[in-house]
Amino acid sequence: MQLSENSAKDKLAAFGMDDMPVVEYTPKHCIIDKDWFNKYYALRRQFLLSLTDSFEEIAFMNLSQDEFMGLISGKITPENTSVRLRIPLIWGGKLSIDNMFMCLTFPHSQKLDEFIIGQSDARTVFLPNPKKKIYVTTHLAGGGAGGNAASDRLTAAVINYASSRSNE
Amino acid sequence: MIQSEFISLIQSRGAKLMPITSLNAITVVNANLQEIRASMLPAFLLQLYQSCFGITLGSACIFGPTEINRGIKYPLPSIITINQDIRGNKNVFGKTVFGRNDLFWFATDALGKCYMLDNLTLSVLRVYDDPYRAMIDCLIVGKI
Numbered sequence: 001m002q003l004s005e006n007s008a009k010d011k012l013a014a015f016g017m018d019d020m021p022v023v024e025y026t027p028k029h030c031i032i033d034k035d036w037f038n039k040y041y042a043l044r045r046q047f048l049l050s051l052t053d054s055f056e057e058i059a060f061m062n063l064s065q066d067e068f069m070g071l072i073s074g075k076i077t078p079e080n081t082s083v084r085l086r087i088p089l090i091w092g093g094k095l096s097i098d099n100m101f102m103c104l105t106f107p108h109s110q111k112l113d114e115f116i117i118g119q120s121d122a123r124t125v126f127l128p129n130p131k132k133k134i135y136v137t138t139h140l141a142g143g144g145a146g147g148n149a150a151s152d153r154l155t156a157a158v159i160n161y162a163s164s165r166s167n168e
Numbered sequence: 169m170i171q172s173e174f175i176s177l178i179q180s181r182g183a184k185l186m187p188i189t190s191l192n193a194i195t196v197v198n199a200n201l202q203e204i205r206a207s208m209l210p211a212f213l214l215q216l217y218q219s220c221f222g223i224t225l226g227s228a229c230i231f232g233p234t235e236i237n238r239g240i241k242y243p244l245p246s247i248i249t250i251n252q253d254i255r256g257n258k259n260v261f262g263k264t265v266f267g268r269n270d271l272f273w274f275a276t277d278a279l280g281k282c283y284m285l286d287n288l289t290l291s292v293l294r295v296y297d298d299p300y301r302a303m304i305d306c307l308i309v310g311k312i
Binding site for chain 1: 310
């Protein structure tokens with residue numbers, strides 16, 4: 001079904017993601033390299049390692065201590081977290097960190113799959129394109145002013161926690 | 169491969185088996201799936217649900233007959249919810265989606281033949297005669 005920008009945003013709002021930005025894209029059917037999975041595998045690890053600049057968003061993902069440390073050391077993708085491609089490879093997306101974002105598998109990634117599947121026969125599709133590397137709804141994000149040179153209290157708490165772990 | 173070998177293999181990779189809540193739920197699932205033109209549960213899933221009500225490994229999962237409460241994490245939806253949400257898509261008529269990872273969805277027909285589906289269009293990418301091979305392919309992507 002061909003959506004307009006407004007109907008795409010309405011559909012995302014119905015899925016509980018009214019703050020998810022979208023980008024209109026004309027799919028180009030591409031031939032994917034035979035070794036795409038190995039490249040994706042390596043890149044995904046690099047993406048996880050790059051999340052050390054996203055502590056504030058990670059803090060809202062309900063991760064255990066082990067999952068948190070495993071994530072920022074690039075060793076594991078924690079349960080119920082997904083890494084998605086902004087523009088899928090088969091539609092001309094590139095294998096690069098800039099083309100990736102992380103979100104919760106349930107409900108967000110599952111609903112984003114359904115959102116895209118609903119547009120599978122359209123000439124142009126609206127793809128989710130969050131501003132940051134990790135998407136958490138604005139219903140969750142936020143926090144007051146912080147101390148210790150951090151911009152808010154949550155970031156300060158995460159920095160303190162990470163530094164205490166590195167001293168163990 | 170048999171079920172015990174499959175479960176042993178995925179547990180060694182860190183998969184979590186979800187506890188069984190009520191075996192009556194399986195009967196309700198079949199009735200609901202028939203109503204939405206999905207396939208009824210094949211033998212391998214019925215057998216799996218005697219051992220567990222779903223499996224998770226990182227971002228990958230096999231759905232169970234009921235929603236699974238995971239404490240502070242968002243619950244794992246039931247196989248009914250997943251299939252009801254995509255009912256009407258011509259690519260999955262006669263199939264039941266039973267698993268997903270970040271790249272693909274996995275479906276089965278009533279005879280137990282499994283399909284790897286593109287997560288953008290639900291078109292078939294690969295066909296499996298061995299359902300355990302399909303479930304391993306589904307779960308193992310969640311590990312990376």
